[in-house]
Each structure stands twice: as structure tokens, then as C-alpha cells.
Amino acid sequence: MNQEIQEYNESQTTDIKDVCNRLAQIIDGNLPEAESKIWHRHPVWFLDGNPTVGYSIQKPGVRLMFWSGADFEENGLNVVGKKFKDASIFFQHVSEIHQEDLVRWLNKSKIIQWDYKNIVKRKGELVRLKKS
Template sequence: MNPDIQAYNNALSSEDAAIGNLLAQEIDKHLPEAENKIWHAHPVWFLDGNPVAGYSKLKNCMRLLFWSGQSFDEPALQNEGTFKAAEMRYTDVAQVNAEELKRWLEKARDIQWDYKNLIKRKGKLERLK
């Protein structure tokens, strides 16, 4: 695991760290080609410089975010923000469904909107895949 992401997880409560460690391991396992780093203070995975998945600590949960998740056609994911992102929130590591997460990560690879060039395109998203 990326040492910066491990440090992020180590700074969490034990419950949240367990969720973060599991999410990081699963994302690394299913997106081995993805670059990962702390971006805007949270762990994020990128494919060709485009953010596809990440997680963060919210007040009462851990949030798993897929930048293009609204296009996944997955009812369990909730829309987030004004672009194409969708999220799942966890309060216990037992809530993380490995098969569901694997499917979402496959879709994160196959369905992407171009966040990398969002500013250059003056806030207009274009579909990459």
C-alpha cells in the first residue's frame, strides 16, 4: 500500500481504519494499473491521470466515491455532487461487500468521464469510455 495512504488510514479510528485498509486493498487488487496518492487530502486512484475512485472520512462514516459512478447503473450507489460522481457510505467494515465492490471497480475502469480536463473545458464533462 502507498505509504501516504497507509498513514492516512493509521490516523483514523480503528473502525474507520479497518474500512479504509479494506477499501485500499480491494481497489489496489482490482485496479492494479491505477496510480494512487493522497489528493485533496484523501486517498484517490487514477487511470491515465483521471480520478476514478477514492475514499474519505466524513463526520459519521467512511465514504467511497466513484467519480463516474452515476453512469454505472448501480442502485446501491447514491448520487454525489453536481457532476457524475456517486458514493457508498460505510460505518462498519462488515458492510463492505467484496463482490459488489469488485463490480463497481470494473465499471470504474470501463466507464469514465474526463475529470482530468474539467477546468480546461470550463466545467464541461465529456465521456472518455
């Protein structure tokens, strides 16, 4: 696990720390090609420089967010906005994490991606990346 992410996880309360450690373990195991780091104060995994998945601590719990998750067509992920293509789910306890679902979402995140790394250059316009 990335050292910065490990330190981030260790700084959390017990239940939240357990959730963060489990998420990081599953993400690292299923996205070994991803670069991981603390980005905007939260753990994020990047594929080819494009933010793909990450988590943050919020009042409802640990928010796991997929940048392109709105197009995963998964009932378990909540799509809030219309401008961006993100979708997320909250966890308050490690027992709420269903590994099969998370692995499926991570596999979709490799194929379904919008180009967030160039969003500023494109003046806010998102373009779907072609993945095979």
C-alpha cells in the first residue's frame, strides 16, 4: 500500500480505519497497474494519469467514489450529479463492503472512463476514453 495512503488510513478512528484499509487492499489487489497517492487530501488511484477511484471521510461514513461510475449501470452506486460522471457508495463499517461488488466495479473502471485529466484543457467538457 502507498505509504501516504497508509498514513491517511491510520489517522482515522477504528471503524473508519478498518473500512479504509479494506478498501485500499481490494483496490490495490485489483488495480495493480494504477498509481495511487493522496490527491486533494484523499486517497485516489489513477489509470494512465486519469483519476479512477478514491475515498474520503464524510459525515455519512467513508465515501468510495468512481469518477466514471455513473456509466457502470450499477444499482449499488449512487449517482448524484449530472455534469460529471461520478458515482459513489458510503460505508460505515467494514462488514458493509461486499468484495464481489467492489471487484466488479473496479473491473468496469478499467473499461469505462471519462477523460478527467484533460477536463481543464477542454474547458469543462468530458470526453469518453476508448478502452479495449
